[in-house]
Structure formats: structure tokens, C-alpha cells
Amino acid sequence: MTDDFSEIEVVATNFNWRQSGGTTAVVQLVPEQAKTLKIAALGFDLPERVPRMRWSDVPKLFRRPAHRPFRIYHCRRNNEMMAGLFLKNVLGAPLRLIFNSAGQRRHKPLTRWMLRRMDAVITTSERSGSFLEVPYTIVPHGTDFQKFHPARDLRDDFAAAGLPGKYAVGCTGRIRHQKGTDLFVDAMLRLLPQYPDWTAVITGRTTADNLAYERELKSKITHAGLSERIVFLGDVEDIAVWYRRFTLFVAPSRQEGFGLTPLEAMASQTAVVASDAGSFPSMIRPGINGAIVPAGDKEALVAAIEPYFRKPELAKEHGRAALEFVHANFSLAAEARGIRAVYDRLWAEGQRPLGLSRKQRQATTGGTFSGHPDEA
Incomplete structure (x- = not known):
């Protein structure tokens, strides 16, 4: 005060x-x-x-x-x-x-x-x-570079989360149709069975009017036998540490205003696959620090994510470029x-x-x- x-x-x-x-x-x-x-x-x-x-x-x-x-x-x-x-x-x-x-x-x-x-x-x-x-x-x-920064210690490693797999792909934000949470889940249902080293982590608040939407997504995940590899964490206390644990971040929004989450991921040295909603296209240089897909296009989303699953070193390379780009353009x-x-x-x-x-x-x-x- x-x-x-x-x-x-x-x-x-x-x-x-x-x-x-x-x-x-x-x-x-x-x-x-x-x-x-x-x-x-x-x-x-x-x-x-x-x-x-x-x-x-x-x-x-x-x-x-x-x-x-x-x-x-x-x-x-x-x-x-x-x-x-x-x-x-x-x-x-x-x-x-x-x-x-x-x-x-x-x-x-x-x-x-x-x-x-x-x-x-x-x-x-x-x-x-x-x-x-x-x-x-x-x-x-x-972007707040003091809060969002690359990994510094063992707590920032994905292994510290105690979840299965070697690599994490993340999706953050409120759980709702506008944010494209269902698109992310559907992409994971397609890809994860082929790439056992990866685990999907979803964070964010679910409001009362979206509880049925979340239940439907979880039901699809359970039916596919992937409950341990597509994890809903809810509203986490420190989202910054999760950005550092992700090898790849996905922002599949159908609609956005500006959209800060890709910048926060990039400042954490994480590559980004994003829709072309909001200002996301201004943040991504396709093939350099991530990929852009048409909003609402599930097939394009799957196609953009898979190269990173197939070659995690590509995600790390694009993550380094993302860090450099966000510091130069979005401080x-x-x-x-x-x-x-x-x-x-x-x-x-x-x-x-x-x-x-x-x-x-x-x-x-x-x-x-x-x-x-x-x-x-």
C-alpha cells in the first residue's frame, strides 16, 4: 500500500x-x-x-x-x-x-x-x-524475465515432477473450448501412443461452467488408457517452474486477445507450437523457434507437434532460439x-x-x- x-x-x-x-x-x-x-x-x-x-x-x-x-x-x-x-x-x-x-x-x-x-x-x-x-x-x-527464465537447478527438470516419461509437452490456461484444450487432448491421444518418452501436462483453472467440458476430456483420456500420460494439474501455485520443465509448449487457442503464455514459455527456453489466434503469429518464427497452425485445425496441430516428438533435440534447438527472440523483442x-x-x-x-x-x-x-x- x-x-x-x-x-x-x-x-x-x-x-x-x-x-x-x-x-x-x-x-x-x-x-x-x-x-x-x-x-x-x-x-x-x-x-x-x-x-x-x-x-x-x-x-x-x-x-x-x-x-x-x-x-x-x-x-x-x-x-x-x-x-x-x-x-x-x-x-x-x-x-x-x-x-x-x-x-x-x-x-x-x-x-x-x-x-x-x-x-x-x-x-x-x-x-x-x-x-x-x-x-x-x-x-x-x-515478459517478466525475472520470473520466466531457463532452468537453473534440478527442481526445474521434468524428472522432479515425478511423472512418467523423459519429456513434457505443456498446455496452460483456463480449461475451456476457446483455449482449445480439447484440440490439445485430441492431438495427444493421437501422438502419445507412438512416442512413449513424452507426457502431456495441462494446467489451469476450470470454472463451474466448464466442468462438464473437462469431465468429457478426462473420460476420453481414460477410455484411451492414457490417464497417467495426459495429466490435469489444475491451477498450479507456480506456473513458471512448469514452463521450465516443458520441452515443448502448445497454445492451441481458437480465440485470443494478445496471449502471454507463448512468451512466458519462450522466456523459459521452450519451443512453442501455437495457433494463429491473437498475437501469436508475431511471436513465432516458423522453423526457427516454433510453429504456427490455423486456429481450430486439429490435423495441422498434430502435424506441427510430431516433428518435436520425433526429434526432441529440435525442440531444444528451437527453445534456445525462442529465448533469444523473446529477449530481443518482448521485454x-x-x-x-x-x-x-x-x-x-x-x-x-x-x-x-x-x-x-x-x-x-x-x-x-x-x-x-x-x-x-x-x-x-
Whole structure:
């Protein structure tokens, strides 16, 4: 918790009880941003290492920060946008609103209405930006290299898990159709009987509405006699160690926003087979650090995984290339710098004389925008 709220320049919101990509972004990014900014997160399910503000501090948002003309309110969900608009436009809090968009679909009318009222919009990829009807700045997500790193000791070896086989192929994330868990299971049912040295590990939470889906998958596995080699671990305490234990990681999502899991695997020196959902294609160099398949294509998924099963050394070679690639292109520090540039542009605008249109202000501050310009 922060003690002197007057120093806080940025509030990052997380109004979601469940772990999600948005929560992961806040948890990883805010401590990195705090190295150069006075920032605090507001919301739920935030660990101690994340600088936070108390809910009782919300009334303090109506006072200007000590060293800025206004605070920046950085949000990632619709309910967070609603709260920001109410605080700023109805109650008059001295805020500027930023929305981080990772979605890859046409937004609903209410969302589009709120987006037009943001002071800036950040998107994680060109593909996500193509669905926006407002100016945006592209800042890809980064990866926490302190948490996700190659194996360092015996605990990081797959043998430490006590599961059968020499090599592990992993699939992480919530257990549901959208994430393609069934595609992964079906691929394993096809491949594992031919490759006895491999074991499949599935981690992630199963919500109540997906329990029947999970039971059906487990029933198929049991019927195939592979219950010991296709293992559901549930919501594990430390997912990072499992990335290090995997020789191959599979991200078979049918739909994604950005999708952090391949980057986390790559930072752990693990090769990746991923669908072309979300931003996965920007992370994979086919034949160099992994493979990309069409989303929902089970046959293509099987065909992409099998070369790694047949030749584990290929997976290790691509894992080394993956590590080099993610460090060069998807660092958390680079994400923090990209977002800071948007903050600084808004603060610079706040110091300029009134009377300029928003389009004129954008032209004078050198921000990077694409998409359809807002009306002045």
C-alpha cells in the first residue's frame, strides 16, 4: 500500500476477481513501471509486490497529484472505463483516461462509445488496432524475465515432477473450448501412443461452467488408457517452474486477445507450437523457434507437434532460439517505456495552452497513431 497518495501519478485498475490476461498484465507491469513512475494499482487479487492504493483512497482522486496537472487512470476492462468516465466526466476528478485494448473483434456499441471518450488508447498489436475506430498507439506486452527464465537447478527438470516419461509437452490456461484444450487432448491421444518418452501436462483453472467440458476430456483420456500420460494439474501455485520443465509448449487457442503464455514459455527456453489466434503469429518464427497452425485445425496441430516428438533435440534447438527472440523483442522494460511515452504525451498536452483541437494536440506532441482519427 502507498503511504503518500499525493505523489501518485498513475492509477492502474484491475476490477476482476478472476485471474485473466488483464490481471497478469497489471501484476507484471506495474512493478516495472514503478521503477520510474509513482504508480499504484487499484482492484482485486493483487499480490503484495504490486504497489497498490486502498479503496479508501478513492476520494483522494479528486485532488491533483503533487507534481502533475492530473493523474492518469489506466484501465483494461469495460467496468474500469465506466468508473473512470464517471469519476472524470460526472464527478469532475482531475484524471486523463487510457484504455489498453487487446481484443480482436468489433467492439459492442457501448464499448465504442466509451472508447471515443478516452484520452488515449493503447493496443497490443496491429491486428487488435484494426478493430478500433479511434486513434491508438501500439505497445506489445512484455515478459517478466525475472520470473520466466531457463532452468537453473534440478527442481526445474521434468524428472522432479515425478511423472512418467523423459519429456513434457505443456498446455496452460483456463480449461475451456476457446483455449482449445480439447484440440490439445485430441492431438495427444493421437501422438502419445507412438512416442512413449513424452507426457502431456495441462494446467489451469476450470470454472463451474466448464466442468462438464473437462469431465468429457478426462473420460476420453481414460477410455484411451492414457490417464497417467495426459495429466490435469489444475491451477498450479507456480506456473513458471512448469514452463521450465516443458520441452515443448502448445497454445492451441481458437480465440485470443494478445496471449502471454507463448512468451512466458519462450522466456523459459521452450519451443512453442501455437495457433494463429491473437498475437501469436508475431511471436513465432516458423522453423526457427516454433510453429504456427490455423486456429481450430486439429490435423495441422498434430502435424506441427510430431516433428518435436520425433526429434526432441529440435525442440531444444528451437527453445534456445525462442529465448533469444523473446529477449530481443518482448521485454517488460520495453512495454513500460512504450506506455510511459503515452503518459508523457498526455502530461505534455496538459501543459499546453487551451483552445487546440485534439487532432492539433496530437500533431504537436509527436504521438504515434494509426487507425481512424477522432473528430476534433
